[in-house]
Amino acid sequence: FVMISGSEFLGLVNLPVYALAYNIVVGIFLYILKFRERNFYFPELVAVQLASPELNLYSQKNYQSRFDVRVWTQMILPVIGEWTITQGHQGDHTHKDDWRHAWDFEIMDDEGKNYRKLGYEAKDYYCFNKPVLAPADGIIQEIHDGIPDNAVGEMNLGNNWGNTVIIKHAERIYSKMSHLKNGSILVKKGAYVKRGEILAHCGNSGRSSVPHLHFQVQADPFIGSKTIDYPFADYLVKKGSAYELKNYERPLKDEIVTNVVRNxxxxxxxxxxxxxxxxxxxxxxxxxxxxxxxxxxxxxxxxxxxxxxxxxxxxxxxxxxxxxxxxxxxxxxxxxxxxxxxxxxxxxxxxxxxxxxxxxxxxxxxxxxxxxxxxxxxxxxxxxxxxxxxxxxxxxxxxxxxxxxxxxxxxxxxxxxxxxxxxxxxxxxxxxxxxxxxxxxxxxxxxxxxxxx
Incomplete structure (x- = not known):
């Protein structure tokens, strides 16, 4: 009945009825793809064909469970050795609102102190003058140097971020390291750096009362740009005498973290x-x-x-x-x-x-x-x-x-x-x-x- 009636109807415009099913399917498919304008990951496209829908499904589900599909550049921690996260995302002090996706790194001893002696000088702090690393390959986008390190307990609110290095890793993916030691930046603007390369040393410049490293990922190349939620690819969290591997996660406040030391x-x-x-x-x-x-x-x-x-x-x-x-x-x-x-x-x-x-x-x-x-x-x-x-x-x-x-x-x-x-x-x-x-x-x-x- 559908074929006969369809032939009569479509015959008026000289279209074969056999094309009807094809056009309906194509129309539905294009309509579904329209949803990707608002949600890039739904419906998902098959990047690698594995011969059957079932294999494609298993492969995609496995990839989602193992890796963060939104991470194109894999970043390591920008430090050497074991550091403590003293302020994480949505922090108690400065990591708020548009700048909430950031971390502060410091070094603590077994007693939970971040300094030796009495801690009156910046050099008494364990993290002061320690190397700061490039978290991933990229090009030096911006450098701000020449800001003196603060005396312990003081802040420079006029130069909020202090001495800073920004690296462009890909389009709309930049990393920023701030509060660096005055005069310690070793790279030049426009230079290409490799993951793990020493960029500068940890300091106490800008809005920083004690030495620490501020790290964030952002979508824009400017020193005051808003942060984006971006994980580290792999790192270890120390728990007592044991370690736990983390993949594509965000370190939490008070966690002791380290990159993998290669054997x-x-x-x-x-x-x-x-x-x-x-x-x-x-x-x-x-x-x-x-x-x-x-x-x-x-x-x-x-x-x-x-x-x-x-x-x-x-x-x-x-x-x-x-x-x-x-x-x-x-x-x-x-x-x-x-x-x-x-x-x-x-x-x-x-x-x-x-x-x-x-x-x-x-x-x-x-x-x-x-x-x-x-x-x-x-x-x-x-x-x-x-x-x-x-x-x-x-x-x-x-x-x-x-x-x-x-x-x-x-x-x-x-x-x-x-x-x-x-x-x-x-x-x-x-x-x-x-x-x-x-x-x-x-x-x-x-x-x-x-x-x-």
Whole structure:
């Protein structure tokens, strides 16, 4: 009836009825995209096509849970060592209203004091004259220097921000470091700086009664610009004698924070360079040995990956200098590379005793099963399966000739709170190589050792 009546109606304007459905769908699609004028992230576009809507959904949900999708420039803390946040976002003193997204950094001792001796002079304060770092690569946008440091307890309200450096990292992303020591700025306007490069030293200039570092991110290049809410990519929070990893979060008042201090052995082991060949001897539970070779490559988008020569499997990775992680795997899920992907899914490239790292696998990281097949139908409405990764730093064995770091990790697939699948891993890193990578699970059991290629 619709076809017949539609043919009669559309025939008046010489349009075929078969185009009606197409035009309706296109019209609805364009109408939905109109909502992106007000909300850029809804509806979401698929940046990387993974062959099916279900895989696209799993990948996007995993990316959202692991990374802050609104962060284009990854920033580290602008300091060296352990510092205390004495004023955070929406602070008690000056971080208010349009300038509420900012942090003040100071150094405290075990007694909670920020100075030695009597604290009458700026040089008595632990943070005074300490290096201030570039939080990310960028170009020096603005410099304000020549403002004297205040005597302790006094303020310079005429030059509110004091000596300041502003860096342009990308369009509409600038970082600002203020209250710097007079004459300590080491960079010039227009110079390009790398992440972690020393810019200046902490001081007591401007509206600052005691030495501290003020840090904020802003969308405009001016010294008095409003702040924007922007997280640090990864850092550690000290809690007693232990540390907790934070990713894409905002430090809170009174937290003791630090950047990851790189362990050279871990850094060397995970520092995969395009063109590098990595060779393992794999021993199964029957004692049979197999030689496995991986090559480090990069694609046309400059994304680096490990490729197994035997199976063709690929594991895409990122190395930020302080953190190593895998965002994607494709290919043979019986290969050693697949288990290496599961077992070293996320690794902090510094050693912190008993540090525990948790992360979430994308569901397409697991082999197909009946539970995953059924989950595909429910996934657009509710995801009842979860992939979980945990890595623990067990011990550091160090002597005059060598060092060994022992880590244990596990991967599991859960239905609600019931475990469906589990893998356990042991990772021994010694002198920049994988001395042992072992997999223990009901399904498979083997260990591998890296050798000279």
């Amino acid at each position: 050279e052995s871990l850094h060397k082991a995970f520092n995969f360079i395009p063109g590098q060949l990595i060779t393992f001897i794999v021993t199964d539970k029957e004692g049979r040995e197999t030689r496995i070779e991986w090559e480090v490559k990069s694609d046309m988008y400059n994304y680096a990956f490990l490729e197994c020569r035997a199976s063709g499997a690929k594991a895409y990775f990122r190395n930020t200098g302080s953190l190593f992680y895998f965002p994607h795997f494709e290919g043979d899920k019986n290969s050693m590379l697949y288990y290496f992907y599961l077992g070293t899914y996320k690794v902090v490239l510094g050693y912190y005793n008993k540090l525990s790292i948790a992360d979430a696998y994308s569901l397409n990281a697991f082999r197909k099963s009946l539970s995953l097949f059924l989950h595909d139908f429910a996934a657009p409405f509710y995801m009842f399966l979860k992939g979980q990764f945990i890595l623990r730093y067990q011990r550091l064995e160090d002597d005059f000739t060598s060092s060994r770091i022992v880590m244990e990790s596990s991967g599991r697939l859960d239905f609600m709170k019931k475990m469906l699948r589990t893998y356990d891993f042991e990772i021994f890193v010694s002198n920049g190589r994988f001395e042992k990578f072992a997999v223990k699970s009901p399904q498979i059991n083997f260990q591998a050792k890296e050798i000279e290629s």
